[in-house]
Amino acid sequence: MSTSITFIGGGNMARSLIAGLVRQGTAPGNIHVAEPVAGLRSQLSTDFGVKTYASASEAAAQGAVWVLAVKPQVLRDVCASLAEIAQAQAPLVVSIAAGITSAQLLRWLGGTGAVVRAMPNTPALLGAGVTGLFATAEVSAEQRGQADTVLASAGRTVWIEDEARMDAVTAVSGSGPAYVFLLAEAMEAAGIAQGLPADAARTLVVQTLLGASRMLDESGEAPAELRRRVTSPNGTTQAAIESFQGADFEAIVARAIDAATRRGQALSAAND
Incomplete structure (x- = not known):
């Protein structure tokens, strides 16, 4: 990107996006970061050569694109402190705060502006994330491209046309890595309970999940079809699948996604 970008917040997600942008050719001098913790500012400056500031308003004044990368609980106060600059400067505002709506952001920033909501997930730290946008x-085609460039620096992007569905994005992909980690944790413990050495159980689980994810990504096949192919009639896989389904596995997942979606909606209400 040739456009100047300001990150409000220099934590892990901001760091992953900055790393991706620099890796893809954005000049470090075009990236400005507001971060109150001196140690984090020093690390960002040393590692990437970006410009850092203790003051959010000072950093915001430098950017045509703002990436709001602070916790939802403090975002209202941060936006209020930047409202005057936002109205005078009219930046593209990209928020990665879960559960905070565009209407809330616009209200806190002074009433008008171009806003993109983004929901990345933690694999973005490895450049392997996915982000719902x-x-x-009010966001122009050019600004959509700018937002996409920022978030695509850490993985794939998916545009959502109905904002009400962003809480579902959070529930599926934002929280999703933790569901996989929970499955890995349970599979590893079960393998050890069956007598496998701990290091062998860990390797078997990690590589199985990695390989299965690659098959999902690279084969182009639906998950149901891939499952069918590996489930031989009356075999070991069928026995395990029937055990899962006997415990209402699909309903458990549906309830979990619904709980996460409702929690996202509650975060919006709590921070209004």
Whole structure:
């Protein structure tokens, strides 16, 4: 990107996006980061050569694109402190705060502006993430491209046209890595309970999940079809699948996704 970018917050997700942008050719001098913790500012400056600031307003004044990378609980106060600059400067505002709506962001930033909501997930730290994006009507095609460039630096992007579905994005992909980690944890413990050495159980689980994910990504086949192919009639896999389904596995997952979606909606209400 040739456009100047300001990150409000220099934590792990901001760091992953900055790393991706620099890796893909964005000049470090075009990246500005507001971060109150001196140690984090020093690391960002040393590692990437970006410009860092203790003051959010000072950093915001430098950017045509703002990436709001602070916790949802403090975002209202941060936006209020930047409202005057936002109205004078009219930046593209990209928020990665879960559960905070575009209407809330616009209200806190002074009433008008171009806002993109983004929901990345933690594999973005490895450049292997996925981000759901929603743009308000005020966001131009050029600004959509800018937002996509920022978030695509850490993985794939998916545009969502109905903002109400962003809580579902959070529930599926934002929280999703933790579901996989929980499955890995349970599989590893079960393998050890069956007599496998701990290091062998860990390797078997990790590589199985990695390989299965690659098959999902690279084969182009639906998950149900891949499952069918590996499930031989009356075999070991069928026995395990029937055990899962006997415990209402699909309903458990559906309830979990619904709980996460509702929690995202509650975060919005709690921070209004």
